[in-house]
Amino acid sequence: MKRLYFLLSFVLLLLIASCKGFDDxxxxxxxxxxxxxxxxxxxxxxxxxxxxxxxxxxxxxxxxxxxxxxxxxxxxxxxxxxxxxxxxxxxxxxxxxxxxxxxxxxxxxxxxxxxxxxxxxxxxxxxxxxxxxxxxxxxxxxxxxxxxxxxxxxxxxxxxxxxxxxxxxxxxxxxxxxxxGRGDISGTTSPTSIKPAIYAIQADDSTSTHTNSSGTFLFRLEAGTYKVYLDPKNSSYKDTLLNVEVKAGTTTTLDRITFSKK
CATH class of the missing domain: 2.60.40 (Immunoglobulin-like)
Known part of the structure; x- marks a missing residue:
């Protein structure tokens, strides 16, 4: 009986020691x-x-x-x-x-x-x-x-x-x-051979991005209305300007943007 008492006491001490090291x-x-x-x-x-x-x-x-x-x-x-x-x-x-x-x-x-x-x-x-x-x-x-x-x-x-x-x-x-509190603007451009510079503009501030190999781009922005300007960086194509509203917690997916030739 004494052995069982000492064994239980030892196990209890181990549990107490382990709990002291646990940050809950x-x-x-x-x-x-x-x-x-x-x-x-x-x-x-x-x-x-x-x-x-x-x-x-x-x-x-x-x-x-x-x-x-x-x-x-x-x-x-x-x-x-x-x-x-x-x-x-x-x-x-x-x-x-x-x-x-x-x-x-x-x-x-x-x-x-x-x-x-x-x-x-x-x-x-x-x-x-x-x-x-x-x-x-x-x-x-x-x-x-x-x-x-x-x-x-x-x-x-x-x-x-x-x-x-x-x-x-x-x-x-x-x-x-x-x-x-942020929202996303997602879009795809074509032809994918063009690597446009894309700007999200609000008042006097702007942020920019480019497309990946599939022509996809994404902005993560504060809620509000933005002008999205797409510069094809190619003199054979026209640039594009869109007005886009960003809502917090929501992804705004744009229709495919196809650059027109001049």
Missing amino acids: SPKALVNVLLIDAPAEWDSVIVEIRGVELDFVPDAREGTVEKIFLPYEPGDKEVDISQLVGGTALPVARSEMHMGQISGITLRLGTKNALYLDEDRYPLDLPGGNTDYALPLSLDLEQGISYDLILDFDLEKSIQVVNSSPLELDFNPTLSAFSGV
Whole structure:
């Protein structure tokens, strides 16, 4: 009987010890995704090291914690010019306690390059700066999964300084936002041999993208009315302008857009 008593006591102690190491506090799931608004290059390779979140825990107003989430794959050189038509790169994923994310920093490496006609052109970061901090405001609630979107706008990030020989200025231009309250514009253009630049314009602000190999493009935007301007980048075809309303949580799918010849 004494042996049974001691055995039960030992098992109870093990259960208590294991419970002390278990964190059952309320959490939210945070997914960090990278998308691209690409320029007209064959490919743009960017080295992704990870992201750092500015986090203010509940009941600790004014206390900002820095939480670094590494990009886990061994090959950290990513062709971000392929992130079009709804394709996104999962950069990091983590459970987090309740609180507010007040900012996000994309941490890059130095192995960045542009490829054009099989030629490689290095993209040097201005001043050697590898960290790009962006404002963000997101309150985390228990049991909710959140998408944090980093939009890397290559159209604005890469400028041609000299065309012959080709010289480039690389100044990463990004925006960050939560997927909460946003809506999508999805469309397809033809002929697919054309690689148009597509702009969603609202007042004095605009964002741009290109199509993938199937002619598909996608914008993720705040609710509102936008002018969608499609520049065929081909002098044989006419440009196109559309008015599109974006509703939160809804994908607005446009009829196929066929470019007309001049």
